[in-house]
Amino acid sequence: MIFAQWRARRASLALIEKLRGEIVAASRRPALYRDLGAPDRVDGRFELLILHVGLALRRLVALGGLGDDVAQDLVNSVFMHLEDTLREQAMSDVRVSKRLAEMKKAFYGRNGAYAAALDSGSRAQLEAALARNVYGAPGGTPEAAALAAYVLAVEAALRETPIDAFTTGRFRFPDGGLAGE
Numbered sequence: 001m002i003f004a005q006w007r008a009r010r011a012s013l014a015l016i017e018k019l020r021g022e023i024v025a026a027s028r029r030p031a032l033y034r035d036l037g038a039p040d041r042v043d044g045r046f047e048l049l050i051l052h053v054g055l056a057l058r059r060l061v062a063l064g065g066l067g068d069d070v071a072q073d074l075v076n077s078v079f080m081h082l083e084d085t086l087r088e089q090a091m092s093d094v095r096v097s098k099r100l101a102e103m104k105k106a107f108y109g110r111n112g113a114y115a116a117a118l119d120s121g122s123r124a125q126l127e128a129a130l131a132r133n134v135y136g137a138p139g140g141t142p143e144a145a146a147l148a149a150y151v152l153a154v155e156a157a158l159r160e161t162p163i164d165a166f167t168t169g170r171f172r173f174p175d176g177g178l179a180g181e
Contacts, residue, residue: 016073018169019056020081023074026173027052035178036150037143038134046103047110047134052173053078054111055151058118059158060166070166079104118155123148150176 027048033040038048053074060071082103086096110133117126130151131137131144157174165171 012073013077015167015169016070016077019070019074019166019171020077022171022173023052023056024049029175029178031178032147032150036146037141038147039136044134046106049078050107050110051114051130051134051151052154053107054114055154055158056173057111058115058155059161060163062159063163063166065163066167067163070163114151118151123152126151150178153177 028045032038032048033044038044057071057074060067060074079100083096083100086099091099110129113129113133114126117123117129127140127144127148128138130147131140134147135141135144137144154174154176157176161171161174
C-alpha cells in the first residue's frame with residue numbers, strides 16, 4: 001500500500017516537473033528576446049518566467065478542482081527550483097531566504113498586476129504593467145505592446161487547454177504566434 005502511494009506521488013512530481021520544464025522552455029523562447037526585445041539578462045529571464053508561470057496558473061485555477069492542486073504543486077516546484085538555483089550560487093541560508101522573499105513578492109505582485117489587466121480586458125493596463133516590469137520602462141515601450149499581444153494570444157490559447165493536458169503530461173505551452181517558434 002505504501003509503495004503504491006509512493007509511486008503515485010513520484011508520478012505526480014514527474015508530471016509537475018515536466019509542466020515546469022515546458023513553462024521554462026516557453027519563457028526562454030529566443031523570439032521573446034530577439035523579436036520582442038525582452039532583456040536577455042537574469043532579471044529579464046526571471047520576469048518572463050514568472051509571466052509564463054502566472055499564465056499557466058490562471059488557467060489551472062480557472063479549471064478548479066484538480067487544477068487547484070496542480071497549480072499549488074507547480075508554484076511549489078518553481079520556488080524549490082529557484083531556491084536550488086540560489087544555493088548553487090553559494091549564497092548563505094540567510095541571503096537565500098531574503099532573496100526568495102523578494103522573488104515571491106515580485107511573483108505575486110506582478111502576476112496580480114497582469115491578472116487585473118487581463119480580467120479587466122484593458123490592453124493599455126497590460127502594456128503598462130509589462131513595460132514597467134519586463135522592460136523597466138514605466139513610460140511604456142513599443143516592445144511592451146508586442147509582448148502584450150503575445151500574452152493575449154497565449155491567454156486565449158490557454159483558455160482552450162483542458163485539465164487532462166496538464167495531468168497527463170501532454171501540455172504544450174502555446175507559442176502565442178511568435179514567428180519562427
